[in-house]
Structures are given as structure tokens and as C-alpha cells.
Amino acid sequence: MSLDVSNYELLWPTSLFVSEGERVLRSSSTAWEHRAIWLMTEALVGTTAVADFEDLPSHPASSDDPWVTTTPGWGKRGGMDQRTWFTELVSRAAELRHAAEPRPYWPQRQGRGLSHDGSTPQDTRRGFARIISGFADNGYLVEVFGEECVDEPNDLPDASEVIDQRLGIPGLWPLAPETWEEDTFFGLIEVFHDMVSRPRARRFHNWNMCGWHHSEFHNGPARILYRGKINQMLRSAGIEYELAAEGEDLGRLVAVTDDARSALVHRALNDSAPDITTRIRHAIALFRGRDTTVESKRSAIVTLAGILEERRALLKEQIGKPDEGALFEIANRYDLRHRKADQRGDYDEAFLDWIFWWYLATVELTNRLIVSRASS
Numbered sequence: 001m002s003l004d005v006s007n008y009e010l011l012w013p014t015s016l017f018v019s020e021g022e023r024v025l026r027s028s029s030t031a032w033e034h035r036a037i038w039l040m041t042e043a044l045v046g047t048t049a050v051a052d053f054e055d056l057p058s059h060p061a062s063s064d065d066p067w068v069t070t071t072p073g074w075g076k077r078g079g080m081d082q083r084t085w086f087t088e089l090v091s092r093a094a095e096l097r098h099a100a101e102p103r104p105y106w107p108q109r110q111g112r113g114l115s116h117d118g119s120t121p122q123d124t125r126r127g128f129a130r131i132i133s134g135f136a137d138n139g140y141l142v143e144v145f146g147e148e149c150v151d152e153p154n155d156l157p158d159a160s161e162v163i164d165q166r167l168g169i170p171g172l173w174p175l176a177p178e179t180w181e182e183d184t185f186f187g188l189i190e191v192f193h194d195m196v197s198r199p200r201a202r203r204f205h206n207w208n209m210c211g212w213h214h215s216e217f218h219n220g221p222a223r224i225l226y227r228g229k230i231n232q233m234l235r236s237a238g239i240e241y242e243l244a245a246e247g248e249d250l251g252r253l254v255a256v257t258d259d260a261r262s263a264l265v266h267r268a269l270n271d272s273a274p275d276i277t278t279r280i281r282h283a284i285a286l287f288r289g290r291d292t293t294v295e296s297k298r299s300a301i302v303t304l305a306g307i308l309e310e311r312r313a314l315l316k317e318q319i320g321k322p323d324e325g326a327l328f329e330i331a332n333r334y335d336l337r338h339r340k341a342d343q344r345g346d347y348d349e350a351f352l353d354w355i356f357w358w359y360l361a362t363v364e365l366t367n368r369l370i371v372s373r374a375s376s
Contacts, residue, residue: 003080003088009045009099016224017043021090023200025083031201033058036086038202042138045099049089056082124237125177125185131229132175132192139199139214140222150210166191186241186253186290189230193243193251198222223251241290246270248285255288261357268364276307280363287356297352304359311366318369327362330355 010017020043024035033053040049060081135141146156159173167187180188198221199214231242241253247269257265265284272280280303286292287300308315308327315327 003085003092005089005092005095008049008089008096010043010093010096011045011099012043012225013228014093014096014098016221017096018090018093020200020221021086021093025087025090033082034203035201036082038200044096053082053085056080056085058082060084121182121237122178124233124239125180127233127237128185128189128230129175129177131233135192135196135222135226139202139212140196142199142214143197143217144195147213148210149205149213150208151205162195163188163191166194189243190252193223193226193230196222196226198225227251244288248281249289252285253290255290255292257288264357264361264364268360268367271364271367273367273370276363279303279307280360284360294349294352297349297356301352301356301359304356304363307363308359308366314366314369314373315362327359 017039020039021036024032024039027035029035037050037053040053041047044050058081060079136145139147141159144157144162145159148154148156160171163172164170167184169184169187172184172188175188177185197217197219200216200218202212202214205211205213227243227245234241235256240256242256244250244252244254246266265288268280269277269284283300283303286296286303289296305328312328
């Protein structure tokens with residue numbers, strides 16, 4: 001009998017749920033069911049899916065099992081065992097609805113009470129503290145902060161010192177958002193990106209109600225989840241930065257760009273030849289960092305211009321001379337590359353943005369031309 005997925009909602013990106021679910025199914029551990037329950041607890045809204053899973057037999061039903069012929073359409077039975085059910089859930093994850101934010105309540109609709117859009121700096125910082133609290137509750141900071149146990153000596157590292165070693169600011173744990181300057185707030189966003197790590201297994205320690213203990217950590221899925229939550233928070237607050245998902249500046253706050261330019265960055269980072277990938281990564285990091293300057297933007301453009309110079313023969317061949325010279329005329333005649341006295345320097349910084357994206361798009365174009373020529 002086919003699984004009814006209409007009652008389940010995803011909190012996670014679909015692809016992440018699928019990859020972690022497939023890993024659970026590949027597990028040779030006899031306790032794979034506990035890993036599946038932990039994954040569903042994290043990735044799905046509420047407890048419905050877990051309850052349905054636990055209501056199934058752990059092994060396939062025999063031919064004389066009375067449940068096999070039970071009422072058609074009752075999705076919890078019908079001959080399914082837990083592995084078959086979970087396998088189908090993972091394979092049909094694309095059909096799951098994603099959880100949506102609740103519609104505004106009366107005070108928000110009337111513009112009373114707290115800021116209705118949560119966009120004030122203090123609201124945003126408190127929201128960040130709640131996000132970190134949620135990660136901590138689910139064991140995502142255990143790998144760096146440790147975890148208390150009644151059976152073991154509590155020689156845990158001082159969490160505040162752990163953060164201080166990375167950020168250079170003492171006394172930041174427990175989190176106190178009302179005390180943060182802007183640089184501290186943004187620094188904490190980046191620090192926790194590097195510290196979160198998802199526990200893929202957990203066990204409950206009954207003695208003296210010690211609680212859950214977490215293990216088998218992996219930072220990959222944790223960082224995907226973290227970036228998603230933080231970037232959504234920043235968008236809601238109207239803050240025009242986001243955590244980079246790839247590149248030399250992975251996990252660092254960068255300027256938000258539109259979807260088309262984000263896609264261009266992705267292609268340039270992933271489709272370039274190994275001999276220029278490092279330079280492209282560096283140029284992108286120079287250009288889009290939160291602390292970028294006019295000089296760093298110039299340096300980013302110069303780096304891309306150098307790659308195009310190396311490919312000038314290809315450009316001449318494809319677009320013809322002297323048209324290819326227009327690409328380099330701007331870099332040579334304006335105060336960008338050679339920095340000569342007769343070069344023009346009285347232009348708006350927006351000009352740097354334009355030339356950077358033009359050059360990056362041209363690098364990506366030459367990547368495709370090289371591949372096309374090689375395959376012809």
C-alpha cells in the first residue's frame with residue numbers, strides 16, 4: 001500500500017533530508033530505527049511521522065499476518081514494515097510540503113506590540129539567540145562545547161573561551177544579545193557557522209535523568225541548515241548580507257546579489273579549470289565580502305582581467321579583433337590595473353560593480369568556449 005505523505009511537512013531542504021535519509025538506510029547498525037526517528041524529529045514538523053513509524057512492525061509481516069488485509073487506505077499498516085515505510089518516505093520527499101511561517105496574528109496585523117516584521121536590530125539579535133539555542137538543544141554544539149553526563153567528570157571546555165579563541169572577544173556565552181555591538185553580532189553569526197555539527201545518533205541516558213547524549217557528528221548538513229536559518233533571518237530583517245554557501249569565503253557574510261548573479265558565481269566557482277579556480281575564488285571573496293573596500297574591488301577586477309589576458313587569443317578567435325580589445329581598454333584606461341597618472345579615476349564605485357560582473361561573466365563564457373572547442 002502506498003504511503004500517504006499528505007500529513008507530513010518538511011522543515012529541512014528536500015535534498016538534505018534525502019541525503020541524510022539515504023545515509024540512515026545504508027547504515028549497518030542494528031539501531032538504524034533510532035537514527036531514522038532522530039532524523040524525522042529534526043527534519044519534519046511535529047511528531048506525526050515518528051508516531052506513524054513507531055506504529056509499524058520492525059520486520060516484514062508474514063503472509064498470515066492479519067494486518068495485511070486490514071482496511072484499505074489505512075496508511076499506517078497495510079503490510080508495511082518500518083524500513084519499507086521509511087524508504088518510501090525518503091524516495092518521495094519531493095512530494096512533501098515545506099512548513100510555512102504562520103500568517104500574522106492580530107497584534108502584528110494591527111501594527112501593535114512588537115515590531116510586526118521583526119526587523120529592529122534588537123529583535124533580530126534575539127532571533128539569532130533563539131536559533132543558536134535551538135541548535136544547542138539538538139546537540140549541534142556538543143562537538144565543540146562538550147556535553148555533561150552524571151557518570152563522567154565535568155571537565156568541559158569553557159564555552160565562552162572557545163568563542164573568544166575564535167573571535168577574540170571574551171564573555172560571549174551565555175548569549176546576551178542586548179549587549180552586542182553590530183560587529184560582535186555579525187562575528188557571532190560567522191563563528192557559529194564554523195562550530196555547528198549535526199549529531200547523526202543519540203541515546204537517552206536514564207540514570208538520574210541525565211538526558212540525551214549525542215554522537216557521530218558531521219558539519220556538512222549542520223552548516224546547510226544553519227545558513228538557511230540565518231539567511232532567512234537576515235532577509236526578514238532587511239539586512240543585505242547572507243552567509244556564503246561556497247567559495248573562499250564559505251560561511252562568511254557577503255553582499256546579497258540577485259539570483260542570476262548568484263548562479264553566475266556558482267558556475268564560475270564550479271566549472272573553471274583547476275589552474276584558475278583558486279584565483280576566481282579569491283577574486284569573488286575580495287569583491288563580495290562584508291568588509292570589502294574600493295581597493296579590494298579593484299584587486300578583484302585585476303585578478304579577473306589577468307585570467308582574460310591569458311585567454312586573449314581565444315577571445316580574438318571567437319569574437320574577432322579589435323572587438324576583444326574593448327574588454328581590456330577599460331581595465332587599462334581607467335584607474336584599475338596599471339594605475340598610471342594619465343588614467344581616469346573620477347568614477348562612481350558602481351562602475352567597479354559593473355566591470356566586475358562583466359569580467360566574471362566573460363570568464364564564465366570563456367570556460368564554456370574552451371569546453372565546446374575541446375569536445376568538437
